[in-house]
Amino acid sequence: MSGPQHDPSDYRERDVVPIRRALVSVSDKTGLLELASALAGAGVEIVSTGSTAKTIADAGHPVTQVSDVTGFAEALDGRVKTLHPSIHAGILADLRLADHEAQLADLGIAPFELVVVNLYPFVETVASGATADEAVEQIDIGGPAMVRASAKNHANVAIVVSPSNYPALVGALAAGGTTLAQRQRLAGKAFAHTAAYDRAVAGFFAISVGRPDATAPDSTRAAATGTDDAAPAFPAAVSLDFDLAQVLRYGENSHQAAALYTTAAHGIAQAVQLHGKEMSYNNYVDADGAVRAAYDFTEPAVAIIKHAQPCGIAIAPENGAADSIASAHHRAHLCDPISAFGGVVAANRTVTLAMAEQVKDIFTEVVVAPGFEPAALELLRTKKNLRLLQLPDGYRRDAREFRQVSGGLLVQQPDTFDDFSSADWRLVAGPEVDAATRADLEFAWRAVRAVKSNAILLASFGASVGVGMGQVNRVDSCRLAVSRAGDRAAGSVAASDAFFPFADGLGILLDAGVTAVAQPGGSLRDAEVIEAAAAAGVSMYFTGERHFYH
Structure with a gap:
């Protein structure tokens, strides 16, 4: 159903919109007091809800409770507070139209020129291992409604969903108001924000609803992070929500444009x-x-x-x-x-x-x-x-890795060593190694993950001494690793990111004096590879996993 149609001549021009009244309701309180101070200092009426209003009031700034505007107390544990005509009419009124302005006056409703909202921490709640009911309670209803309403009415209202935009907003206050171009950019970010939020919720339901363990912490954690090994979690749809951080000088080469998004x-x-x-x-x-x-x-x-x-x-x-x-x-x-x-x-x-x-x-x-x-x-x-x-405090790998292919996107869990132990390795040739040699094998096995396939890494005393990488056959990778190691190859240990399909690559390592090898195993010719290691008196362990890196 379409809305009422207006003649273009009905609309009055409106570029710079002074901020006189702001609706502020945020879960993330980062920068809130600095923003509230700037708004109050500029004489802006602040309307707010719950903990946001309390935080602002406790800091000594005047604030109007939403319930005082609506005449309706918060109900149902806060599920209903901003869903009211006194709020949404103030957000949605298109004051470029004289009849909207007149209707607001008849209703006794004041417009908002600014809405600052960020949503309940749904993704964070899921990732924390919360139960399904706890996660569902963090699905924001009123917040997205206000964000979308404000973004739709960006001709009159500035919508801010991230504390990173507060400094620019303070600058707009000092300049006399927000410009249409600013409000358009903010509206785009707001719609992207709610879209990503809805995708996260949809993904949670696609994964959790109907599963027998849908209320268990491990299940809900998997829904958010995809780290449940028993049941990797891949939502029915993926939405990527990134903000432009920097336009780079160029890409991989000088004729390619590039940018960083975060x-x-x-x-x-x-x-x-x-x-x-x-x-x-x-x-x-x-x-x-x-x-x-x-x-x-x-x-x-x-x-x-x-x-x-x-x-x-x-x-x-x-x-x-x-x-x-x-x-x-x-x-x-x-x-x-x-x-x-x-x-x-x-x-x-x-x-x-x-x-x-x-x-x-x-x-x-x-x-x-x-x-x-x-x-x-x-x-x-x-x-x-x-x-x-x-690096930022708490550096960590993302829960999922993305790689673009033409017409699509590949998604996978990262290759990590969070629960690494060599205790499950299987000795298939030679004697058990001593503690120092095992430590070197463990080091080499971790380090070879960072080498592009086909990958061979030689190590000694906790350091790589030769690396063979990115070759289209394992024999050449072995030759390259030995060549780069030189005399240091003798007495070193080796790790191979995948199995040896033939004994020829291993033979190059053996001839160079490698004393122990870690490799996944699983080749049709494992028997001849094992025989070659045993004949040379070299210890070989099967790790049972590989570390391809493309």
Whole structure:
């Protein structure tokens, strides 16, 4: 059913809209008091609800309760409070039309020029392991209704759904009001916000409703994160909600346009740049790969990445010494110092002065870490173009990984080592290894995940010494790993991201002096591969899983 039709001449021009009355109702209180202070200081009447109103009032700012506007107290545990004509008529009135203005006057309803709303934390509630009933209670009804109404009426109302837009809103207050262009942009963000919210709710119901364990915490957690191994959760539809953060100079190549979009997460896109040139598309790709590789380890670890491939990965004992991370960096760099030239370095611990002193003499594009010692930061800032990134608190991998293909999107759970143990490995050749060799095998098995397939990684004493990556056959990957390791191949251990289809690749490693091998197993020719290892007296373990990385 269509709405009433108006002649174009009925509409009055309206660009800048002064803000006289604002409706504020937020679950996320970030920046609320600063915004309320700015609104009150500009003489704006603030209408609010529940805990938002209390927070504003407790800070000493005048606020009008929604119930005072509607004449109707909140009901049904707050399920009904803003769903009232006195609220929605004030939001939806198109004051470009004289008859809408007259109707408001007849009804005794004042218009809103600003609506600040963010929705109940449904996704966060599901991810926390809440029950189905608890999750359903966090499905916002009044909030989306106000957001959509305000966005529809953006000719007259500015709708703000994110605290990140508060500074621009304060600026608009000082400038005399919001412009039509601003309100149009905000409306677009608002519709994207409610669309993503509805997708999350729809996905939850597609996964949880009708399942026998739909009220169990594990089930609801899977609905939000897709991390339930027994029943991976993939919603019937996926909506990606990202905000433009930065237009980049170019993409992978100078003739390709590119931009960075971010979402509410704790990854490389949220890192704070402390120094250096503007980040490029390739810098972000390599930095993300380096951080993932470093954070595959719980020990102090450093990964050096160049063109999305590891030049070196190493760990150091967590012994409390200030140089643990410096030691890891030094040993990672020794793996392939030629390739590390112009690489990206990631550490999973604070960068110390000792590490910074090593980095400053090596041409490096980016250093990314959870923190920098003040002296280390001061030293590294003497390198004019070196980009320094500090990861956000609580860095973590996303629950799902997305990759675009023509006409579609691939989605998968990330390949992680959250519950890693070598206890389930099966010894298929040679003797049981000693503790030090097993530790090296475990290190190599973690590190090879960061290598593009086909992948072979040689390691010794918690550091990679040779890497063979991205080859179309495993034999060439073995040759490359041995070639890069040189004399260091003798006495090292090896990890292969997938099984050896023939014994020829393994033979290259054996001839180079590798003493132990970890590989998934599962080849039709496993027997001949095992026989080759046994004949050489080399220990071989089947891990039972692979780590392809494309």
